[in-house]
Amino acid sequence: MADVEFRAVRKAFGEHTVIPGLDLTVHDGELLVLLGPSGCGKSTLLRLLAGLEQATDGEIRIDGRPVDALGPRARNIAMVFQNYALYPHLTVRGNLEFPLRMRGMGRAERERRMLEAARALGLEPLLGKRPAELSGGQRQRVAMGRAIVREPDVFLMDEPLSNLDARLRVQIRAEIGALQRRLGVTTLYVTHDQIEAMTLGDRVAVMRDGVIQQLGRPVELYQRPANLFVAGFLGNPPMNLLEPAFEWRDGARQARLGGTWVRLAGGIPDQARFAGIRPECFRVGASGSSGDGRQDRLAIQGSVDSVEVLGHERIAYCRASEPVVELTDGPGPWRSAEGLLAARLIGSGVLERGESVTLTAPAAEIHWFDEDGNAIPTDLG
Amino acid sequence: MSRTPTRLRAVLAYALLLAFTLVFIAPVLFMVVGSLKPDALVLAEAGSLRAFLPDSVNPDNYRAVFERVPFGAYLLSSLIVNGLIVGLGLLVNAFAGYALARLRWWGRGAMLALVLAVLVIPFEAIAIPLFYQLSWLGWRDDWLVQAIPFVANPLAIFLFYSFFLGLPRELEEAARVDGAGVLRTFFLIVLPNAKAAFASVAIVLFLFHWGMYLWPLLMTTSEGVRPLPLGIANFYTLPPLQWGDIMAFGVLMVLPVLILFVVFQRWFVRGVASTGVKG
Ligand SMILES: Nc1ncnc2c1ncn2[C@@H]1O[C@H](COP(=O)(O)OP(=O)(O)OP(=O)(O)O)[C@@H](O)[C@H]1O
Ligand SMILES: [Mg+2]
Numbered sequence: 137m138a139d140v141e142f143r144a145v146r147k148a149f150g151e152h153t154v155i156p157g158l159d160l161t162v163h164d165g166e167l168l169v170l171l172g173p174s175g176c177g178k179s180t181l182l183r184l185l186a187g188l189e190q191a192t193d194g195e196i197r198i199d200g201r202p203v204d205a206l207g208p209r210a211r212n213i214a215m216v217f218q219n220y221a222l223y224p225h226l227t228v229r230g231n232l233e234f235p236l237r238m239r240g241m242g243r244a245e246r247e248r249r250m251l252e253a254a255r256a257l258g259l260e261p262l263l264g265k266r267p268a269e270l271s272g273g274q275r276q277r278v279a280m281g282r283a284i285v286r287e288p289d290v291f292l293m294d295e296p297l298s299n300l301d302a303r304l305r306v307q308i309r310a311e312i313g314a315l316q317r318r319l320g321v322t323t324l325y326v327t328h329d330q331i332e333a334m335t336l337g338d339r340v341a342v343m344r345d346g347v348i349q350q351l352g353r354p355v356e357l358y359q360r361p362a363n364l365f366v367a368g369f370l371g372n373p374p375m376n377l378l379e380p381a382f383e384w385r386d387g388a389r390q391a392r393l394g395g396t397w398v399r400l401a402g403g404i405p406d407q408a409r410f411a412g413i414r415p416e417c418f419r420v421g422a423s424g425s426s427g428d429g430r431q432d433r434l435a436i437q438g439s440v441d442s443v444e445v446l447g448h449e450r451i452a453y454c455r456a457s458e459p460v461v462e463l464t465d466g467p468g469p470w471r472s473a474e475g476l477l478a479a480r481l482i483g484s485g486v487l488e489r490g491e492s493v494t495l496t497a498p499a500a501e502i503h504w505f506d507e508d509g510n511a512i513p514t515d516l517g
Numbered sequence: 518m519s520r521t522p523t524r525l526r527a528v529l530a531y532a533l534l535l536a537f538t539l540v541f542i543a544p545v546l547f548m549v550v551g552s553l554k555p556d557a558l559v560l561a562e563a564g565s566l567r568a569f570l571p572d573s574v575n576p577d578n579y580r581a582v583f584e585r586v587p588f589g590a591y592l593l594s595s596l597i598v599n600g601l602i603v604g605l606g607l608l609v610n611a612f613a614g615y616a617l618a619r620l621r622w623w624g625r626g627a628m629l630a631l632v633l634a635v636l637v638i639p640f641e642a643i644a645i646p647l648f649y650q651l652s653w654l655g656w657r658d659d660w661l662v663q664a665i666p667f668v669a670n671p672l673a674i675f676l677f678y679s680f681f682l683g684l685p686r687e688l689e690e691a692a693r694v695d696g697a698g699v700l701r702t703f704f705l706i707v708l709p710n711a712k713a714a715f716a717s718v719a720i721v722l723f724l725f726h727w728g729m730y731l732w733p734l735l736m737t738t739s740e741g742v743r744p745l746p747l748g749i750a751n752f753y754t755l756p757p758l759q760w761g762d763i764m765a766f767g768v769l770m771v772l773p774v775l776i777l778f779v780v781f782q783r784w785f786v787r788g789v790a791s792t793g794v795k796g
Contacts, residue, residue: 188690208693215694221687225709234705238696282695 138199138289138322139164140185145194147180147346154180155346157194162290167316167323171333171369172343178326180346182292185324187211198289209238214283215292219299220275222267228254228278229263235286253285256315273304280312284319291316291323297332309336330370334358342366364509367412373451373478375412375503377461382408394436394458398499401432405504405512410461412503418479418495420452420487434502436495441476443487450481454495543569545771552578552764559760578765585755585762588769590741591748594660596773598733598744599726601664606722607715609668614677615703619689629678636671641731648735657736663744667726673718680714681707716781727774745770 140162147155154177162168170178183189185196187208195202203211214235223231232253236246254260257277267275276296283291296312297305313336316323327333333340334354341351342365350362361367361375368374380391382404389404390397391411398404413434438454453476460475479495487493504512546569551559553571556578562568582588616622617629647666656662684707692702708715730746737743743751749766 186690186694188693207698208690209696209698213694215691217687217691219685219687221685221691223688223691223706223710234692234697235695238692238701282691286695 140290140322140324141195141197141200142181142185143195143197145181145184145196146192147177147184147189148192153346155184158346158348160341160348160351162322162324164322165320166338167313167325167336169333169337169340170324170326170343171328171330171337171340173328173369176343177346178328178343179294181343182215182294182324182326185211185290186213186215186292211290212286212288213290213292214286214288216279216283216294216296218295220267220279222275222278222282224267227264227266228259228270228281231267231278232259232263232281232285235282239286249285249287253281256284257281257311272300273308276300276304276308280315284315284321288321291321291325293323293325295327296325297327297329305332312336330372334370342369360511360513361412361503362511364410364412364505367503367505367511371414373415373480375414376418376477377505378411378413378458379409379461380411393434394456394495396433396435398432398434398502400499400514402514405514407506408504408512409507410505410509412505413497413501415451415478415480417497417501418477419497420454420479420481421494421496422492432499433496434499436477438477438493438495440487440489440491440493442489448482450487452479452481452487452493453477454479454493456495548764548767551761552768554578554761556759556761559764578759578761579769581759581762582752582765582769586748586752586766587740588748588766591743591745592769592773594663594742595727595744595746597660598663599723601660602667602726603719603722605664605668606670606673607718610670610673610718611677611708611711611715612703613669613674615681615707617674617678618681619686620699632671632674632678636675644731644735651736658738658742660742662736663729663733663742666732667722667729670722670725673722676718676721677711677714680711684710720778720781723777724774 140160142158142160145155145158146153158181170181172178180189184191185198187203187206187210191204196204198211198213223234226234229250232250233246236249241249251260254263257280259274259277259281262270262274262278267278270278276299279296283293293312297308300308309332316336325332325336337354339352340354340357342349342357344365350357350366357366358370361370364377367377378393380393380398382389382391383397384390385397386399388399389406389408390399391404391408392398393411436456436458438456438458441453441455443453444451456477458477460477477495481487504514506512550569550571553573553575554562555575558572559568613632617625617632651657651662688706688710689702692706697705728746729744730750733744733747737747740751749763749770752763752766
């Protein structure tokens, strides 16, 4: 068991800098998820820790010991690859035993550990089969087994579920979580699936272009995104973003959202430029239903563009009179477009396409962001 | 479209293929049939279609091959020399191809370019300088000297190189993380998954060198170390000139190649089938 520390780690491939300088500590026994879009350097970070790549700069420590000069073998790390990388010429038994063999472990001990891992993952009936004879889920389990059999200090998992179908992904996700908690091995888990990140991670690090945007518990990230990138990356559909007009009225800075001037008890911060609202904060009412002059609610007129029915909930996409800012993965400024507002609705009720509606939300639920997309903390937000 | 033109086309295509096949197989057939005939008949019937029809199975020519020249010794030499070339060649070229494909070292790009450049130099161009070099060392007239210059083979290196490039890199990385060093990764993970490459290189090396004539002619003087191609050349010069005997020699010389091919063909198929790596 060990903690892992990245200190000012930089990685460049030739001219191309992938990780410009990263500090991160993974606590002992924790499952930390690296979440980010494709190409942001997640795999590179894992490979640096595994010793498959050399850092251009900086230091990596495992259990307080610098490992930069050590090869993969000496780091005592186990890795699960996205395509599993099972040895095709070996049986499941051979695959599970391989890491033990490489450590020069005696036959009896090897057998014992191999069977233990096989039992933990329900692989006993498959021991004599080769990878080509297994289903996707079974292969995934063998890859997990090969990782746990050695009792390593650190697990690395690089999108271990991305080759599975949706149902299996949910099931094995739960199994991985349970296994990791039971073994208590420090784990670095890479994914670009936010649900995996939210459900599995003790903490989640959201990455973009090799830079950690925010690190925290999943709820924290969801409830208090540090910037627009995190706000847009977590949550499906992502946070709605509006660019209101601001004005001093009645001695307070107010924002014009829809038909209403909205004010906050604590005042709207001076730097505020964008207003973000989660889809589940919206209430959908009949058109014109909420002018009632309240300044602690915003009310936006719109028409229903489409409705996605997802069983117990529905997502209504509404075309608003308001200019909606689209969150994009690219760098700001964020494209301003007459986009759609998403509202998540629980329960049933009829919404027709083209129907005029009013979207309302408490002003306290608004996330405020400044010019550069960084979140502005408010007392209530 | 009506069916007749397509059928007609198929018939024509097959006719063409058949014609080509006949052209290629005729000399071989001629040789096999000739080897079974009394010598007088070989030339007498050479001008007619009967040259391709055995009238009796007559092992006399085969017996003559063994009685008139030390065929066994030639065969042994050929097998040993080619065994050395293939055996050492598989190891050396696989190492070289792997180093070029996977290891990171200074000058790798230049070395790869060099290997490709050497590919186009015919052996005849370097045979004489090499001959002087080895004569100066006083090394000649044994099996090893016939094999060593051909162990490192640029085509084989290139075949291995491209095959290794195509292997999923994660397999080797998984092995490294699991605790294997470079050598164990190579022997325990890469090699078992590269059977197809080993089979093709073995066949290439064997075919290239089974008929080798110039180099052994330069390097050997004793009958005891001379390979089959020198043997058959020698056979021509032995009076009386018996065409039936020479045909029999030819058949015996081709046989090992056929056997090897049949054996390795199974490997080919298996090798290709087992590269279904991904999930
Ligand atoms: N060996 C390499 N040589 C050059 N560039 C590389 C190399 N490996 C990765 N990169 C680059 O580094 C960047 C990050 O790659 P990385 O594989 O870490 O992304 P990722 O976050 O894992 O993405 P994905 O979700 O698609 O797996 C990419 O732009 C990629 O092109
Ligand atoms: Mg990746």
